Amino acid sequence: MSLALPRMSTRVALAGVSLTALVAAGCSSVDSADAAGDTAQDQTREAVLKSLDAEMNAGASGEAVVTVDDGTGVELAVSGLMPETDYTSHLHDGTCKTDPPGGGHWMADPEGEMSESNEIHLHFTTDADGSGSVTVASDLVADDRVKAIVVHVVELESEGHDHMASDRVLCGDFD
Numbered sequence: 237m238s239l240a241l242p243r244m245s246t247r248v249a250l251a252g253v254s255l256t257a258l259v260a261a262g263c264s265s266v267d268s269a270d271a272a273g274d275t276a277q278d279q280t281r282e283a284v285l286k287s288l289d290a291e292m293n294a295g296a297s298g299e300a301v302v303t304v305d306d307g308t309g310v311e312l313a314v315s316g317l318m319p320e321t322d323y324t325s326h327l328h329d330g331t332c333k334t335d336p337p338g339g340g341h342w343m344a345d346p347e348g349e350m351s352e353s354n355e356i357h358l359h360f361t362t363d364a365d366g367s368g369s370v371t372v373a374s375d376l377v378a379d380d381r382v383k384a385i386v387v388h389v390v391e392l393e394s395e396g397h398d399h400m401a402s403d404r405v406l407c408g409d410f411d
């Protein structure tokens with residue numbers, strides 16, 4: 237009977253250790269699942285955006301990364317655009333060689349409507365140097381029909397129009 241107390245406290249101590257070990261194992265297994273997902277399950281595609289307008293935005297460029305798992309994350313960074321100006325961009329269904337560059341908007345449901353609930357849009361305003369960046373997380377799953385990302389300048393007189401070729405300033409094809 238005199239051994240009962242020490243054994244109990246040993247068990248308590250062991251339980252404490254194994255709980256800590258479980259927590260640690262839980263953390264590391266989450267980490268390794270993320271790492272595996274990056275290479276195995278997540279699909280990441282990159283695009284280098286180039287200027288479509290040799291006169292006004294000749295030096296403009298950008299980079300975009302699309303990551304797809306059960307939703308879609310898009311990161312966009314641009315430079316060389318007009319300072320303190322509103323731009324919008326979309327995932328498009330044509331390549332930059334299409335006329336107009338990028339073709340039409342990628343739509344999650346091709347038969348659905350042209351709206352932000354069926355498309356992936358990124359809005360940003362450039363800083364004083366003409367640089368800007370934006371990150372968007374969408375529930376929509378960007379599939380292989382996504383070919384390019386197009387940046388449009390948002391002009392007051394163009395609000396509500398269908399993003400004609402004339403307002404496209406940057407385009408980049410996804411790899």
Ligand SMILES: [Cu+2]
Binds near residue numbers: 325327328399
């Ligand atoms: Cu667009």
